[in-house]
Amino acid sequence: MGEIQRYKELVGRRVAEDDLEGLAVDLLKAAVANQGNWAGLWDGVLDRVRRLPPEGRSRVADGLVAQYHSEQAGPKARENALILLGIVSRDLPPHDRLLAERLALLDQIARQHSFWYSAHYENLVEAELAAGRPIPPAVVATVRRSVTHAYQNEDLLRTAKKLTEPPVNVGEAWADQALSDAADDSDWQALLAHAATATAAKPNAKWDQRATTLTTALSTSLGPDRVRETVLTWLALVGRPRTLELERGTYEPDVNSAYDPYNANALRGLAWLLSLLPPHPDTARALGALVETSLKKVAGLGPRNPKVANAGVNALARIDSEAALAELARLATRVTYKNTLKLLDAALETRAAALGLSREEIEELAVPAYGLTEVGRAEHRFGEVTAVLEVQGTKAVLTWRNASGKAVKSVPAAVRRDHAEDLKELKAAAKDIDKMLSAQSERLDRQFLADRTWSYATWRERYLDHPLVGTLARRLLWTVDGTTVGHAEGALRTLADTPVTEGTEVRLWHPVDHTPAEIVAWRDWLERHGVTQPFKQAHREVYLLTDAERATGTYSNRFAAHVLRQHQFHSLAAVRGWRNKLRLAVDDEAPPPSRNLPRWGLRAEYWIEGDGGADYSDITDSGSYLRLRTDQVRFYPIDAPENSAHCGGGEYRMWLRDGAEPVEPLPLTDIPPLVLSEVLRDVDLFVGVASVGNDPTWQDGGPGGRFQEYWTSYGFGELNQSAETRRLLLDRLIPRLAIADRCTLEGRFLHVKGDRHTYKIHLGSGNILRTPNDQYLCIVPKSAPASPQTGYLPYEGDRMLAVILSKAMMLAADTKITDPTILSQL
Incomplete structure (x- = not known):
């Protein structure tokens, strides 16, 4: 002063x-x-x-x-x-x-x-x-x-x-294209300028009125579809690398991967504007893609721009079409960002209420057929050429036959020339199917805890005989009036292959309700009929109450004392429906990761704490812990007050308000076996994927060697339940491998005999020891390892199985290894 x-x-x-x-x-x-x-x-x-x-x-x-x-x-x-x-x-x-x-x-x-x-x-x-x-x-x-x-x-x-010119900022691919398209047209420039005024959470009547006036003028001069087509070409470029790279400060977020905040308003406006145009499948696809692109994470920032994502959801909610409803339902299974997910839930609830349906029913009815005329298949005629669209596992595959019925490798020139628009729509439908298959597989995987039941007729219509969902439902096991059935050879069949053609009530089958002998019998049945399940069901891990858990009474220590990568854990928790708050290295408290189970009136909690090291060096630039330490799993009534603890560790205490009394955790013996099993399976997944013990480069114990003991005990220790399941599967797979004579299963390891050495691959972590003195061999797998040709697999989605098999194939032929990093260790 x-x-x-x-x-x-x-x-x-x-x-x-x-x-x-x-x-x-x-x-x-x-x-x-x-x-x-x-x-x-x-x-x-x-x-x-x-x-x-x-x-x-x-x-x-x-x-x-x-x-x-x-x-x-x-x-x-x-x-x-x-x-x-x-x-x-x-x-x-x-x-x-x-x-x-x-x-x-x-x-x-x-x-x-x-x-x-x-x-x-x-x-x-x-x-x-x-x-x-x-x-x-x-x-x-x-x-x-x-x-x-x-x-x-x-x-x-x-x-x-x-500074009114240009109407949007230069430097982003979509904006540069928009400015180029609008360069000599005042109507387009006015539309872009109006889009940039979309600064509110939702458009008001005045904004809509102006947008309608502008689009009407353009549609009158250019044709009704031109506005939509032009705007969609811009949205297709959203998220591309910046055309004008910006300087980034040392502690700043990655501004070149984020949206320009001024242009973000324009993107919101364009999303709202699209919802005022006549409905079209391309519009729904583009808005769904905009939501997902806008929620992709940026280093130091988090989601790119949740406000744009929310505008995409609001736009979809305003469109009265099957395609828009399908996108809302698909996004509801994919989006994990809390505020956007709330909007999706509200949109689906509103649509369900308008139709007099439940939220679950609207999600089922929202799945389109995408042109499939039978379960997993459709044929389309283009003159004398036939296109065959088939669902094969997790993908839609498009093949072509000429007039004589002979398969051709690529799209015939006549189709590209005479049926360009129909071809474009067919290819778009194939991409839509791929996205929806993934979303529906995740939705079905969550149905165990939903404990849904269906009438037989409704279930057949929405699941078994649905052109798209049927490709998943026919690879799962169900119970019809208490009898377990699977689909094979065109019909529902019992374990003895007796057809089942009618029933009253249907449920999704879960192994916790069945004897080990019956589970094994159904695994054999699936293999006999060549059925690969979309996720683990017959081979699903079952977590039964242990003597140690009976002794502790109200909590499980089964997954305590692990060290997890925080951000990977946070993402996994969101995907599996758990609420979690990132732990920051600040003087603050946070509730434990939790999952509400409304069908059962329960809340599951997994207690964790941040680990920043003795000098708090293990944190990100934004102040969040890189790693977590894990503790107990507990269950409470769903309406019990929330627990919380300091982000950096300490005792969890129940946060009591307005004179509320503390609520004790529930005895584990009172938790239904299916609920206990599914919750512990989630927690096992968190540990199995996010543990630092899975990192093959951490043989030195990580920063300062602090995690050496943990890394060794996890990377080569006793197998968890999912690794035991993997072991049982490998026991059946190995005899079919080309390297079967070089492989044996012994305890926790797959032993592989190479020409240089013999190797031991741990079935839980995928880490490797080599003879003669159990020397550690570091092989870092690719982000998406190719699945070796093993013939039949009973289920999809086990990445660690693919890692182990690919390492085994490499090591069995160790004289052919050319990677210098690996050779230097041999």
Whole structure:
């Protein structure tokens, strides 16, 4: 405060002495001293200068030019001189003082994401506007982005409002294409400008009215479909790498992977605008893709832009079409970001209420056939050529036959020439099927805890005989009036292959309700009929209460004392329907990861704590822990008060409000076996995937060797339940492998005999030891290892099985290994 008052008095004294050149020196010294920050009370110093008459400010400006060229001026002083020059020259006649230098600074500003409001760079822009020169579009973009934190700089806000061109910011692929398409058309430019005004959570009637007027004008001149087609070409480019890369500060998020915040408003507007046009399947696809692209994670930031994702959901909810409803239902199984998921749930609930259906029923009815005319198959005629669309496992496969019925490898030229639009729609349908198959597989996998039942007729219509869902339902086991059935040879059949053609009530089969002998018999039945299940069902791990858990009574320590990668755990938890809060290295508390089970009136909790190391070095730039330590699994009534503990560890305590009494955890013996099994299976998945013990590069124990003991015990220790299931499967698979004579299963390991050494692959972690002294062999698997040709597999989705088999194939032929990193260890 004293420093600011001193400079105010100094300004007054220099003015009284008519020493305005000296005032320029004083101002520049102050700018360097306060690091160019003229915010807050410092702004009063500048006000004194701004009140000088024009001739006085001109003399100060000349003094700043002189100081800029002085020998003692450094880079910071020169930059501040340019800013001060812009401030004191406001409203003066256009001038060319330090013009080249000002333009060079503007060029530098153009490569920044934004600038802090106190930098006052807007004065450089005002000088250019006063001179009648256009502002480079990249500079316009920086100014617009800077407005988001310009609440203390009214000058910046006023300057930004003057920059009306271009209608959206340059530098993103979609925006550049939009500006190119709208370059010579005022109607398109007006539409883009209106889209950029979409700053609210939802469009109001006035916004919709203006959007309708603009789209009607374009549709009248170009045709009704042209607006939609053009906007969809823009949305198809969203998420592409920036065309103008921005400079990134050391601790800043990855701004080049995030959305331009000004353009994000325009994307919201375009999504809303599409919902006002006649419904079309392409619109629903594009909006669904926009939601998913907008929720992709960016380092240091999180989801790219949840507001754009939410606008996509709101737009889909406003479209009354089967395709839009299908996208909402698909996204509800894929989206894990809490606020967007709430919007999806609300949209589906609203649609269900309007139709007098339950939420589950609307999800079932929302699945389209995508042109399939029978379960998993459709034929389409294109002149004399036939396209066959078939669902094969998790993919839709498109094949072609010529007029004589002979298969051809590629799309015939006549089809590409004469049926381009139909071909485009067919290919789009194939992609839609791939996405929906994945979503429906996950939805079905969650039905165990939903404990759903269906009438036989409804179930056949929505599941077994549905053209798309039927490809999944026919590979699962069900109970019809208590009798287990599977689908084979065109009919539902019992274990003895007796057909079942009618029934009353249907449930999804779960192994916890059946004897080990029956489970094994059904596994044999699936293999005999060549059925590969879309996820583990007959081979599903079952977690029964142990003696140790009976002894502890109200909690399970089965998955305690593990070290997990926090962000991987967080993502997995969201996918499996668990609520979790990232642990930050701050003085704050958080509830444990939990999963509500409304069908059972229960809440499951998995207690965790952050691990930042002794010196808190194991945290991200944004302050979140890299790793977690795990503790108990507990169950409470669903409406029990929430527990919480410090993010960095400590005792969990129940958060009590309004005089509420604490609620004790429920005895594990009171938890239904299916619920206990499924919850513990989730937790086993979290540990099995996110444990640092799975990282083959951590043989040294990670940072400072802190995790050496844990890594060794996990990476080569006793098998968990999923690894035991993997062992049973390998016991059946190995005899069918081309390397069967080189492989044996012994305890926790698959032994592989190579020509150089014999190797032991751990069935839980995939880590490898080699003879003769159990020396560790580090082989880092590819992110998506190819599944070796093993013939029949009973279920899909076990990545670790693919890792183990691919390592076994490589090591059995170890003399053919060429990778220098692996060879150096052999």
